[in-house]
Structures are given as structure tokens and as C-alpha cells.
Amino acid sequence: MRIPCPHCGDRSHDEFSYGGAADRRRPTTADFGPEWLDYVYLRDNPAGLHRELWYHGSGCRCWLIVERNTLSHAITAVHAVLPASSPAMEDA
Amino acid sequence: MSGDCFSIFTLLRQAWTGQGGLKPMWREPEPKSAYDAVIVGGGGHGLATAYYLAKEHGMSNIAVLEKGWIGSGNVGRNTTIVRSNYLLPGNIPFYEHSLKLWEGLEQEINYNAMVSQRGVINLFHSDAQRDDHVRRGNAMRLHGVDAVLLDREGVRQRAPFLDFDHARFPIHGGLLQPRGGTVRHDAVAWGYARAADRRGVDIVQNCAVTGIRVEAGRVIGVETSRGLIRAPRVGLACAGNSSRVAAMAGLRLPIESHVLTAFVSEALKPLINTVITFGAGHFYISQSDKGGLVFGASIDGYNSYAQRGNLPTIEDSCEEAMALIPALGRLRLLRHWSGIMDMSMDGSPIIDRTPIAGLYLNAGWCIGGFKATPASGWCFAHLIARDTPHPVAAAYRLDRFATGHLLDEAGTGADVTMH
Ligand SMILES: Cc1cc2nc3c(=O)[nH]c(=O)nc-3n(C[C@H](O)[C@H](O)[C@H](O)COP(=O)(O)OP(=O)(O)OC[C@H]3O[C@@H](n4cnc5c(N)ncnc54)[C@H](O)[C@@H]3O)c2cc1C
Ligand SMILES: [Zn+2]
Numbered sequence: 001m002r003i004p005c006p007h008c009g010d011r012s013h014d015e016f017s018y019g020g021a022a023d024r025r026r027p028t029t030a031d032f033g034p035e036w037l038d039y040v041y042l043r044d045n046p047a048g049l050h051r052e053l054w055y056h057g058s059g060c061r062c063w064l065i066v067e068r069n070t071l072s073h074a075i076t077a078v079h080a081v082l083p084a085s086s087p088a089m090e091d092a
Numbered sequence: 093m094s095g096d097c098f099s100i101f102t103l104l105r106q107a108w109t110g111q112g113g114l115k116p117m118w119r120e121p122e123p124k125s126a127y128d129a130v131i132v133g134g135g136g137h138g139l140a141t142a143y144y145l146a147k148e149h150g151m152s153n154i155a156v157l158e159k160g161w162i163g164s165g166n167v168g169r170n171t172t173i174v175r176s177n178y179l180l181p182g183n184i185p186f187y188e189h190s191l192k193l194w195e196g197l198e199q200e201i202n203y204n205a206m207v208s209q210r211g212v213i214n215l216f217h218s219d220a221q222r223d224d225h226v227r228r229g230n231a232m233r234l235h236g237v238d239a240v241l242l243d244r245e246g247v248r249q250r251a252p253f254l255d256f257d258h259a260r261f262p263i264h265g266g267l268l269q270p271r272g273g274t275v276r277h278d279a280v281a282w283g284y285a286r287a288a289d290r291r292g293v294d295i296v297q298n299c300a301v302t303g304i305r306v307e308a309g310r311v312i313g314v315e316t317s318r319g320l321i322r323a324p325r326v327g328l329a330c331a332g333n334s335s336r337v338a339a340m341a342g343l344r345l346p347i348e349s350h351v352l353t354a355f356v357s358e359a360l361k362p363l364i365n366t367v368i369t370f371g372a373g374h375f376y377i378s379q380s381d382k383g384g385l386v387f388g389a390s391i392d393g394y395n396s397y398a399q400r401g402n403l404p405t406i407e408d409s410c411e412e413a414m415a416l417i418p419a420l421g422r423l424r425l426l427r428h429w430s431g432i433m434d435m436s437m438d439g440s441p442i443i444d445r446t447p448i449a450g451l452y453l454n455a456g457w458c459i460g461g462f463k464a465t466p467a468s469g470w471c472f473a474h475l476i477a478r479d480t481p482h483p484v485a486a487a488y489r490l491d492r493f494a495t496g497h498l499l500d501e502a503g504t505g506a507d508v509t510m511h
Binding site: 001012013014018020021032034037038040041042043044045047050052068070071072073 | 333335336344345346347348349393394395396397398400402403404408437493494496506509
């Protein structure tokens with residue numbers, strides 16, 4: 001499996017760390033309840049298209065959102081979480 | 093003797109008569125329109141559950157529904173290691189119950205499952221890791237489980253070919269469970285299937301469950317590729333596909349599906365007479381009776397239903413093999429294959445009721461559910477028959493993620509790539 005990084009090109013997946021499902025949102029409440037249960041422990045775990053986070057630690061050190069099919073491992077879209085001109089990018 | 097039993101005499105006779113007199117080991121029934129209970133998933137856990145439902149609870153009007161053929165899932169893909177060397181009080185009695193059932197399994201189902209108690213050694217490579225293993229060994233012994241602390245020389249006696257003086261990961265010793273070992277995995281599926289079939293259980297292959305029918309909060313049956321099958325009790329034992337099947341009943345599980353790969357090398361003369369796990373990575377190795385070295389390592393580490401892993405994991409596993417046993421350097425790999433693991437968020441399984449009456453869940457086995465097969469079947473059958481958890485599986489609750497009563501053996505939190 002190779003991930004086409006928008007900054008570095010096609011790279012082997014072992015240059016990246018996996019960050020899991022991309023669309024989980026950290027709850028705003030401080031109390032543990034259904035929202036935190038959902039965020040920390042429950043997963044959609046789809047068989048098919050999955051939007052997920054990958055961190056290119058051995059490359060540009062940017063977080064990417066990858067759309068990948070979990071049945072075939074085919075990747076259909078990749079984009080950086082932060083725009084290329086953001087301060088975080090310049091630090092990296 | 094009937095044609096589905098094997099003695100040396102039937103085997104010899106068949107060898108001279110073209111193997112024509114052997115009967116299929118289980119029937120291939122058409123599914124009935126209704127049963128007292130159905131089990132979804134004909135892996136080791138589903139088949140064991142059906143067997144114990146019939147044997148221990150007198151429920152024989154039941155069916156196992158399997159979307160492919162039995163044994164096509166993880167039960168036929170694992171590296172066959174069984175052990176009960178756990179740490180937490182919620183886990184040890186369950187896995188020890190399983191090991192005891194393994195010890196009597198072949199007599200119980202009259203099937204040669206090649207149960208081989210060749211021992212399992214977990215190596216440690218530092219003082220801190222030694223402390224950790226001593227603690228685990230003590231926890232086991234407090235529960236009446238066998239555990240022996242080996243020093244470096246003790247390990248060397250059993251496995252002189254290891255790299256004891258590896259510059260980065262020298263071997264300081266190991267924790268041995270003498271009663272651990274290996275079991276021929278597909279024989280477990282076949283043996284339980286034959287034994288369940290003989291007690292009247294219908295094993296229905298090529299029957300995919302496509303929906304779960306719920307009325308007024310109670311399960312009433314399942315839709316399948318072969319029509320609606322009614323049942324007041326439905327047990328899900330779908331391993332890597334648990335989330336997909338549970339979603340048919342609107343449940344969202346604390347599970348991610350990940351791919352795990354195993355390997356077998358070309359056959360060698362006897363080299364390793366036990367099971368050895370590397371403590372500085374995640375790698376373990378044993379030798380099959382055919383002579384091939386069987387080894388495995390970690391999950392690839394991304395969500396997958398592909399039953400096919402990627403090359404970096406293979407490279408990584410081989411590097412770990414070389415760090416542990418440099419003599420393997422010229423060995424060739426014969427095959428590698430993968431299965432889909434139901435990785436739970438605390439690394440421990442779930443055997444519990446669900447919010448839907450009559451619907452029961454058996455899932456979350458991560459990379460180590462083969463050893464659990466007999467006890468999982470035993471406890472799941474108890475739960476389905478009596479609607480109350482079996483005492484040794486009482487900690488495997490679905491609501492523990494909400495209540496905080498997690499069973500995190502590795503202490504790594506809700507990151508399945510760390511379990
Ligand atoms: C490479 C590898 C190595 C492993 N090594 C070990 C080891 O050494 N020791 C150990 O203890 N464990 C090991 N495991 C883990 C162990 O194999 C699993 O945890 C265990 O087999 C899971 O239970 P099962 O046998 O019931 O699963 P499976 O055999 O996967 O059974 C689940 C069944 O459900 C069926 N199913 C799914 N969806 C549907 C549906 N909609 N309708 C009908 N049927 C359906 C599937 O087809 C499948 O047959 C390993 C796993 C792998 C992949
Ligand atoms: Zn990059």
C-alpha cells in the first residue's frame with residue numbers, strides 16, 4: 001500500500017503513522033457520558049470507504065486525510081489537514 | 093465403525109480401497125424456517141457454542157449459519173497457539189478454563205486435534221521487563237495456573253539457538269507456561285462441527301446473514317441469503333465482521349477491524365520444540381509437525397477487511413525473526429496469509445447480552461481468540477441458554493466501556509495498534 005502524499009509523492013505506508021477515523025469530534029463537555037463514550041471507544045468500522053488520518057512522520061511531518069477502501073486498500077483521495085501555508089507547516 | 097470416524101484400521105482399509113468409503117463428517121441440511129436459536133458465524137467460537145448448547149444445555153434445534161465454508165475465517169488462519177498466561181483477574185480464570193477444556197477436548201469430541209502442550213516461553217530482555225514477567229507469573233500462580241520463571245541458562249537449555257547476546261536486546265530469561273502449546277486449528281473447526289452435527293445441530297454453509305429482525309425490542313430472527321430464519325435467540329460470533337453484523341441491529345461496537353498476517357517457512361528438521369515469544373517486539377515462533385516454522389507478529393495497523401496485508405509488516409516480522417534467531421537468515425518463506433481481527437478498544441473480548449432482548453454478542457477477540465475457542469463456546473452457550481453470564485466470563489461486558497471497568501491487559505488505552 002502506497003499513500004500519495006500531496007507534499008512528498010507516492011510513499012510506502014510504513015513512512016506514516018495511522019491516526020484512525022478522521023471525523024471523530026472531541027466532545028465539548030467535560031463530563032464523561034455518552035458523547036465521550038462515543039468519541040473514545042465506539043467506531044463505525046466500515047467495510048468500504050473510510051476517511052482516516054495518517055501522519056507522514058518520515059516525510060513532510062504533516063497530518064493527512066486519506067480516503068481509502070478497507071476492502072481493497074485502494075486510496076481515492078488524500079489531502080493535508082492544514083493548508084500548505086499554515087504556520088504549522090513552516091515549523092515542520 | 094462408521095465412515096466418519098478414523099482409526100488406524102479404517103485409514104489402512106481406505107488406503108487400499110481408494111478412499112471411497114469415507115462419509116462426509118457433517119450433513120449439509122437445508123436451513124429450516126425456524127429454530128430455537130441460531131448462531132451467526134461458523135468459526136471456532138460459533139461451532140463450539142453450538143456444540144455446548146446441544147451437549148450442556150440440551151438445545152439441539154439450533155443452527156450455525158456461515159456465509160462461506162466453516163473454517164474459512166480466522167479459525168483456519170491463526171498460528172495455533174494456546175496458553176493462559178494472563179495478568180488480570182477478569183481474564184485468568186476464563187483462559188484457564190479454556191486451557192482445561194483443550195486438555196480434554198480430543199476425548200470429548202473424539203477427534204484428533206493434535207493438542208500439543210509443548211510450553212510457551214515469553215522472553216524478557218531487561219530488568220524492568222523481568223519484574224513485569226515476575227508479576228504476571230505470580231498473578232497466574234495465585235490463580236492456580238502453572239508458571240515457571242526461567243533464567244538465561246534455563247532458556248538456553250530449551251532454546252540454544254537464540255541470540256542471547258544481542259547488542260540491543262540481550263535475553264535475560266523467560267516466563268514459561270509448561271501447559272501452553274499448540275493445537276491443529278482446522279481440526280478444531282472440523283471436530284466441533286462433527287460433534288455438533290451428531291447432536292442434531294444444523295450447520296448451514298454458504299448462508300450469509302444479511303439482516304437482523306427486531307420487533308418491540310426483541311430479536312425474532314435473521315434474514316439470510318437463503319431466506320428468513322426465525323429464532324427467539326440469536327448469537328453473533330462473527331470475529332472480524334462483528335461490527336458489520338451488529339450494525340444490522342443498529343449497534344455500534346467498541347471494535348475496529350484490522351489485518352494480521354502469519355507466515356510459514358519451508359520444512360526443517362526439528363529445531364524448536366516449544367513456542368517462543370520475543371519480548372522486545374511483537375514476534376513469536378513455533379514449529380509445526382510438518383517441520384515448517386510458523387510465526388507471526390503485529391497487525392498492520394490500519395482498518396482493513398481485506399484478508400491481505402502489506403509488505404512493510406512482512407519485512408518487520410522477518411527483522412524480528414533475525415534479531416531473535418540469526419540462524420533463520422537463509423530460510424525461505426513458503427506462504428503468508430492474513431485474517432481480519434476484531435480489535436476491541438481495551439484488548440479484551442465481549443461475551444454479553446445486547447440492548448436487544450434475545451440478541452447476544454461474542455466479539456472483540458483481537459489477535460488471540462483461538463486459545464479461547466472452547467471457553468468462549470462454553471460461556472456463550474451458557475449465556476444464550478440461561479440469559480445470564482457464565483461466572484468466568486462475567487467481566488466481558490459490553491457496557492464496561494461506559495462504566496470504566498475496562499480489561500486492559502497491556503495498559504495501553506483505546507488504541508488498538510498497541511494491544
Ligand atoms: C494470522 C493470525 C494468527 C493468529 N494467531 C493466534 C494464535 O496463535 N493464538 C490465538 O489464540 N489466536 C490467534 N489468532 C486469533 C484467532 O484466530 C481469532 O481470534 C479467532 O479464530 C476468532 O474466532 P472464530 O474462530 O470464531 O473466528 P472466524 O473463524 O473468523 O469465524 C467467524 C465466522 O463468521 C462468519 N461470518 C461473518 N459475517 C457473517 C455473516 N454476515 N453471515 C454469516 N457468517 C458470517 C465468517 O465467514 C467466519 O467464518 C490469530 C489470527 C490470525 C488471523
Ligand atoms: Zn509527506
